[in-house]
Amino acid sequence: MDTIEVYACSPEEIVSKFQTSQIVGLSQAEAQLRLKEYGKNKIKRKQNWRWAKLILGQFNDALVWILLVAAGLAFIFQQYRDVTIILIIVGVNAIIGFLQEFKAEKILDSIKKLTTDQTQVIRDSKKQEVDARFIVPGDLIFLAAGDRVPADGYIVESYDLKVNSFIFTGESSPEKKSAKVIEGKNVPIADIDNMFFMGETVVTGEGKFIVTGTGIDTELGKIAHLTGEMQEILTPMQKQMRKLGRSVTIFAVLVGLSVMIVGYYLGLSLYHNFIFALALAVSVVPEGLPAAISVALSLGMKRLLKYNVLAKKLNAVETLGSVSIICTDKTGTITKNELTVTQVVINNQEVELSGTGYSSEGHFLIGSKIVNPSEIKNLELLFRIGTLCNDAGIVSKDGVRTIVGDPTEGAIIVAGEKYNPKERYYEIGETKITENPFSSERMRMSVIYKNSETLSLVKGSPDVMIELCDFIKINDEIVPFDKEDKDEIKKMYNNMSAQALRVLAFAYRNLEDVDKNKYLEESEKSMTWVGMMAMIDPPRQDVKKAISECRSLGIKVVMITGDYEITASAIAKKINLIGEAGSYEVISGKILNELSDNEIYKKIIQKDVIFARIAPEQKLRIATILKNNKQIIAMTGDGVNDAPALKKADVGVAMGIIGTDVSKEASDMILLDDNFSSIVQGIKEGRTIYGNLKKFVHYVFTSNASE
Structure with a gap:
């Protein structure tokens, strides 16, 4: 069933169409029958005679074709020595190329992230663990925080459900999903919030969904299939070698014919005349060139x-x-795709935090001076509120720290660790009474904790929180939160927002004088303002240098992101990708649709350009425009929907860590560390190899001509 039909249905229609139940699920017997009908729930890697293609691909070279034709003619005239030599040269070349590409395939297989092995399915009213490969359309699936979605499906129950759709949207901010009906046609996947899609991850909450598509019939599967159908494109060297091959063929034929004509007039026999002509024609062909190129490229792959x-x-x-x-x-x-708190506002004063990502290492700075955070009054209270009014966690595996839950809340925990690494959650002796969860309508979250006193701890949007606070804590005093203080706070908040920082405010209320039955009702009223935290996904440390190296190499860098214009611009300025206002242009997806291909190309060539709020199909359009104008492009991508653009580019570059399997399959190269700087190092290495090969080709033809 098509996705467009599914999201527009009511739960009752879905139950009817898939002959299932949103309470009981399928029976075990029915699930087995459907497994036979629909097949296993996995996206088969398109083989297309995978290894045979890998071997035959080594012979897809103009000079190799010429050598094979020469070997065939030599065989006809019983020149077995020449046949043997030519075939050995061609064979060695093929073996070198095959072994290197085979090794790359094995490395790719080892780094591929497989889909979830086990998932919770409700069959015959019983919740059970089932291998995700055996899920079928109509199955009722239960998901909770941390689970990866094993198939496409329609949500029938949801509780505070937030999902990371990074593989489709390219952005890591969790999106809220719920059980409801969506009206309209051609709704983008990013806006279909009543369905799960294979490969997404549940960040918070829990829910149930009815499976509507498995394997190749999922959105993930459709894109994988589409990418597999796209034709391979010739590399610049392949184009040059084919042109060179045609020239060599014509020259060799002319040499051979000239020799045969001369031999005919000299009275040589047809046999000896042909053998002599063939020998001279073959001598024109640089038989060692294909093997030399393969060796050079193989060494390049290793480097x-x-x-x-x-x-x-x-x-x-x-x-x-x-x-x-x-x-x-x-x-x-x-960036690292790791949201990081870079600034806090406490006592109406700005304090900066150093360090990036999920590492607890970092310093607190006022101005440019490193300070002891324990000496900053109310800072412990700020982090106490932030880490207790929080549902996220941090896990460490093989030395790599990851966030479980909302990345924003994870960033707050990491900042708290920088303040005091020993008491990560500040929960010693504290008892959680209740929670008022965050919602997009309220724009805040509160929790009530009981220790020596009962406190309501609240975090939320500064705009909302300012209006809910009657007091402010400055140093050791709690004073009325007057208009002057509020205006100062708003000014700092607006300045941080203009830098694309995500800002949260923190406050509390003492509930000792409040009736227990009115805790929730009173917990967010007449609060005391404590401070703010500002965070951003910061650039990698060495990207700025890499951008500078690109300019010195004559390479233009264009940022294409699904993020908002202000965020994209802020990051671009930090890495010197763009300069002062007027020297660059930010083009949104909406504006892009209004521009012609020629207008887009002119803007890219004439200015520094950032493309923001860009959909995957628009990314493919940009790649097509650049290729149609004879540009040789490298395109990076990590999501499923990036695969067509990666395939279209001259060099598709997928991410090894956060990249999806589909994007890795579609790519020509994989950044094992997801670092932009690695591309630049690769380009420098590629240029060295390309230059050396051109010199070698010139030498070989000069040498053969003299022979």
């Missing part, structure tokens, strides 16, 4: 691995060296 760049094909190495434009994503490539 690229040192920079955490995995080239899946030999030809991708030289293509990378020819790149003129890099189209890069923001989240996870330019």
Whole structure:
């Protein structure tokens, strides 16, 4: 059933269409029958005679074709020595290329992230663990925080449900989903919030959904299939070698014919005349060139691995060296995709935090001076509120720390660790009584804790929180929150927002004098303002230098992101991708649709350009426009919907850590560390190889001509 039909249905219609129940689920017997009908729930990697193609691909070269034709003719005239030599040369070349590309395929297989192995299915009214491969349409699935969605489906129950749709949208901010009906046609996946899609991850809450698509019939599967159907494109060197092959063929034929004509007039026999002509014609062909190119590219592949760049094909190495434009994503490539608190406002004073990502290492600075955070009054209270009014957690595996839950709340916990690493959650001796969860309508969250006193701890949007607070705590005093203080706070908040910082405010109320039955009702009234935290997904440390190196290499860098214009611009300025106002242009997805292909190309060439709020199909359009104008482009991507654009680009570059399997399959290269700087190192390596190969080709033809 098509996604468009599904999201517009009511729960009753879904139950009817899939002959299931949103309470009982399918019976075990019915599930087995449907498994036979629909097949296993997995996206098969399109084989297309995978290994045979890998082997035959080594012979897809103009000079190799010429050598094979020469070997065939030599065989006809019983010149077995020549046949043996030519076939050995061609065979060695094929073996070198095959082994390197086979090795790359094995590395790719080892880093691929597989879909969830087990999921909770309700069958015959019983909740049970089932291998995700055996899920079928009509199954009733239960998901909770931390679970990955194993198939596409319609949500029938939801409780405070937030989902990370990064693989489809490219942005890590959780999106709220719920059981409801959506009206309208052609609604983008990012806006279909009554359905789950295979590959998404539940951040908070829980819910149930009825499976509507499995395997190749999921949105993930459809994109994987579409990408597999796209034709391979020739690399710059392949185009040049084909042109060179045609020239060599014509020259060799002319040499051979000339020799045969001369031999005919000299009275040589047809046999000896042909053998002599064939020998001279073959001598024109640089039989060692294909093997030399393969060796050079193989060594290049090995060197690229040192920079955490995995080239899946030999030809991708030289293509990378020819790149003129890099189209890069923001989240996870330019940045680490790890939201970080960079600033707090306490006692009406701004304090900066150093360090990036989920590491608890960092300093507190006032101005440019490092200060002891324990000496800043009320800072412990700020982090106490932030870490207690919080549902996230941090897990560490193999030395890598990840957030479980909302990334915003995770960033607050990390900031709290920088203040006091020993008491990560500040929960010693505290008892949680109740919680008033965050909602987009209220724009805040509160929890009530009981210790020596009963406190309501609240965090939320500064705009909302300012109006709910009657007092402010400054140093050791609690004073009325007057208009002057509020205006000062609003000014700081607006300044931080203008820098694309995500800002949260924190306050509390003592409930000792409040009736227990009115805790929730009174918990967010007449509060005391404590401070704010500002956070952003900051750029990687070495990206700024990499952008500068791109400029010195004559390479243009274009940021293409699904994020908002203000955020994209702020990050671009931090890495010197854009300069002062007027020297660059930010083009939103809406504006892009109003521009012609020619207008878009002119803007990219004439100015520094950022594309923001861009959909995957628009990313593909940009790649097509640049290729149609003879630009050689490298395109980065990590989500499922990036796959067509990666396939279209001369060099598709997928992310090894956060990238989806589909994007890795569609790409020519994989950044094992997800770092933009690795691309630049790869380009420099590719240019060195490309330059050396051109010198070698010139030498070989000069040498053969003299022979």
